[in-house]
Amino acid sequence: MTLSLSQTHRRQLEADFERWRFAPLPRPLWQFALERYGVDLRGTYADLPVALLIGKASGQLSMEPHQVRADGQAGLGFCVLKTVIAEDATGQRSMQAWALPVTRMRVERIRGADGTEGWTVTWVGRGWHKDLAAYLRFFDTALAIGAEHSMLIVPSVKAHLPASPDEAWRVDEYDFTVRALLTVWRKHHPDTPMPLEFDFSPTLAGSDRAQQQATILQWLAMVPRLLRRAAERATGCPAPRVLRVGIKVFNALFDDAFQLTMVRTLLAEAAQGDGADFLVYANRLFDPHREWDGVRGVAYGGPDLSARNLRVLRQLAKQRWRGQLPCWLPLSGTGNVSSGSIAFRYLTCGCTSLQIHTFFQLPLSCYAKRTGSRIERALHQLLLAPDDGLLAWLLWAKERLGVEPLTLAHLTERDWSDGIG
Secondary structure (H helix, E strand, O other): OOOOOOHHHHHHHHHHHHHOOOOOOOOOHHHHHHHHHOEOOOEEEOOEEEOOOEEEOOOOOOOOHHHHHHHHHHOOOEEEEEEEEOOOOOOOOOOHHHOOOOOOEEEEEEEOOOOOEEEEEEEOOOOOOOOHHHHHHHHHHHHHHHHHOOOEEEEEEEOOOOOOOOOOOOHHHHHHHHHHHHHHHHHHOOOOOEEEEEEOOHHHHOOHHHOOHHHHHHHHHHHHHHHHHHHHHHHOOOHHHHEEEEEEEOOOOOOHHHHHHHHHHHHHHHHOOOOOOEEEEOOOEEEEEEEEOOEEEEEEOOHHHHHHHHHHHHHHHHHHHOOOOOOOOOEEEEOOOOOHHHHHHHHHOOEEEEEEOHHHOOOHHHOOOOOOOHHHHHHHHHHHOOOOOHHHHHHHHHHHHOOOOEOHHHHHOOOOOOOOO
């Protein structure tokens, strides 16, 4: 696909891109885009409405109240909090190895296999390194901040994953942690099910636990069931009334065919009524040979990440439209969402929201906008850039589809395998 816009739309984008370089972005962003361009930027996450289809992915930028507040002030549609490591009632954590504080972070350039330049963030830390009680206090504060800005707040969790089929599941970790999270959520949103991401993190790909394909597929089948049952035991209500189970798929150290098998396993479980409610695709790549800061094995992003994710998602979308999948689930796309063209391709694969982390951490010189937070500057670049912003691509689609206004459904509910006729 080649971006080609009418002169009218291009001049509008150029004027707005320049105008908002030195002024705060308009609020709300969806209303500005709808009135100015006839493009609706609202989306859904876990089938819940969000005021902007762009949100923040779980990570180092979503572990403090001031970070969440900045997200709301910038106009993000949602924020996924740092991943908490599940505990049982005694405070024990089987996945303790993932509760590491960040010692050092480095934002650096990275070149993809095809020569494309991009960015990645390297660090040693993994999940939330404090205890569950501290996370619950943070979650409570974040929910209050989210309500002030009409921004959805989503907790993220990692719980016990057996290293072999013979190892028993530690169900008590699931029960105790889900109950605690639901207690906080229902204080703020008593009538709305809580979206919850289960994080199959990139470092998991390099661990001894994830060396066997059969073990990984067992995880994908069991984790949604355990989360659902934990919610039912905690509330006495059917799981769909109180919880939306999301699985953040990781890039395993196998080929694309296995990635498709992973997703198809999740969809098969969902079709039987006992699986996930939505998917997040997909976590960063993992290089088991690279060393950084004295640690061997490093997760990374950049062009190779989006290339692989989109390659798999395109295959998945083809199977969807050919009726070859057990069912379809709401999909949130993540992985090197750093330009309008990449964002647009995630949407045309069926994603109804997009999650960003690295693009919110670049040096200030990488953004054209000269004022505001990094979040605001990144949104300005991603949405309004005349040559490769998301609005430019959405206007391109609108001109060819001949719709008014263009909504997300025009992209996500259409077979794009043959382009636009």
